[in-house]
Amino acid sequence: MYRIRFHGRGGQGVKTASRILGSAFFIEGYEVQDAPRYGAERRGAPIFAYVRANKHSINERGIIQQPDLVVVADDTLIPVPAAGVLSGITQQTVILINSYESETSWRQRLNIQSPLLILPETQATTDRANQPFIGATCAGAAASLLGVISLESLKQAIEQELSGHDAAIIAQNLENAGAAYKLMQPHKGCVTQAADITASSYVSPEWIEMPTEDASISAPVIHAGLTSVEVKTGLWRTLRPVIDYDRCKQCWWVCSNFCPDAAIKVSDKGLPEIDYDHCKGCMVCVAQCPPHAIEAFPEHDFQLKEAKT
């Protein structure tokens, strides 16, 4: 059985990637299971999706513990423990990272023996409606690495999964996925199916006796918002809202009132200021600002600039 896990952020098309790959496997005659996993978070939060594919029917279910292939749509997730990108990887797990950084750089940072490949990130555009179609690209790259999915099946799967969208969007996705498929062809078939575990020798789960504890610590009560302050949810951002103070009318309330995370404060001078440690990049302020004084820019460009200075 093939077991594939996609990691990305809400809004990047990771669920779509898993569905495209699932459909492509199905077209190739495989039994398939694909599913996303997410919580109550909105755009930008870490999510993952997974695909199982087998020649026989699949009874295995739930999270993939030991993936054969991990595709990372957003490399900023790798250092985020909650994202669990590297969870359960073995020396056989192929890791594909969509990144501006090189393979050497990632291999040094992660210090892992697993096969590691880079899907070079294309330059993001500033037009929000024209962001890269990363889901289909990741699915295309994965299909190529697996070596059992033809380009035709991949394209048919994309058309199925994106039906209902504009012809132009479908065409762009087909183009991007096709390019990623071709780019990964030198590594065609590098993903191997891990052996199933056996009951004759296994590591016993370390079950514990649950301790009885006082309600003062065992009740699920939130006593303060300090965790919300400490956790830098700004890391979730893929787009950064930037206020053009020349256009800002200092209306003193619209952007800050609409911000669902209370991440825009108004200074003593009546100017709105964005708290980038906690702005998740939902772009509600961009949409709401009456004089259109807030613009969206790709977060990555800022991070590159900040890294240089």
Add this chain to the structure above:
Amino acid sequence: MNRTLLTGNGAAAWGARLARTDYIPAFPITPQTEIIETLANWIDNDEMSGRLVTLESEHSMITAAGAAAATGVRVFSATSSQGLLYAIEMLYNVAGWRTPFVLVNVSRGLSAPVTLEPDHNDIMATRDTGCLQIHCSTCQEVLDSTLMAFRISEDPRVRLPVIVNLDGFYLSFTREPVNLPDANTVKTFLPPQDSEAAVFRASSPTSQAMAVLGSSPYSYFRYETHLAVMNGLQVFDETANAFAEHFGRTYSAIDAYHCDDADIVFLMIGSFATKAKVAVDQLRAAGHSVGLVRPRLLRPFPTESLQNLLRGKKGVAVIDQNLSMGKGGVLHMEVASALYGQQNAPPVLLSFIGGLGGRDFTSEEFFEMEKLTRKAVETGEVPPPRLLYNSDELRQIRKLQAIAHVERKELSE
């Protein structure tokens, strides 16, 4: 026959569509919402007839479902978790009215604390309402059970709501290959309702609610409802036979996997049971004679079938994905009461609690449960109920508690 990839939610929606549902009272809740969204979309695009109405709560939704079903139209609805709990008062009522409709529940753990992921405390809370319950473990079963549920529900020997249960995420958002039954074959399997059975008509007032009754007539009506639920055992079997004739897929009230020659069996419901099948295969490959017993039908409880399947077994590991606070696993209690005093009943019945709030199980955990059950068979000593929870998980809780401790200290300064 058209084989396609569908989520559990998609499969439930297809069931309602193929059943030619007339009326869908709805209220959104995660992880069920995709079902009513799918149906609303089909109705909007004229791919499906029928009417979908969004009510202001699940309480009203079930009232509307019962009132509409009383007029003889075919009714479908869906909910999850807190929504199902909010509907419970009316579930007792509409079952008391003896109105037939199908309700899909997408299981999700209850608050507090809040979770989106599944366990069975929500559906277990409706055990005593008079609604029948079918539990699914695959997306195909969700679609097929929905169709079967309409026929069982509308059978004159039953005439009660039937709840079809599927697990959130593990089925609701998981796509699997599903055979879409042919619409015309569904028409012969599930013909229109017998309109003579409906008594509630415009301009001819009747009361479904009844006057306040004394104990004796009250007992009569309550017990009649119980007997109608019990009729569900036979009606389920007949419906499953008819389903097999029409569609070639066979469903028994209890799904038994490698049970005949097994000396130890796992007993559980829902989608996690497919994981148990994997573990059974792996254990058998290692030479252990193990099987799985999975009740599909939980109300009515298939007592006799269960007694027959478990007769002569050495040990049973009952795995509950629910927790009755202050007692333990609900399924364990039900199985114990079905087996008590029976000749050749398994001498050893272990209780495991797992999968609360969707907490996943590994194959190794099934191996360990089998090992503990086998040990109990050998020693005759049954260990206390066991929560599937490991030291790593507690370590993570300790980390969070440490953060909370620092927070509180900072606040008090």
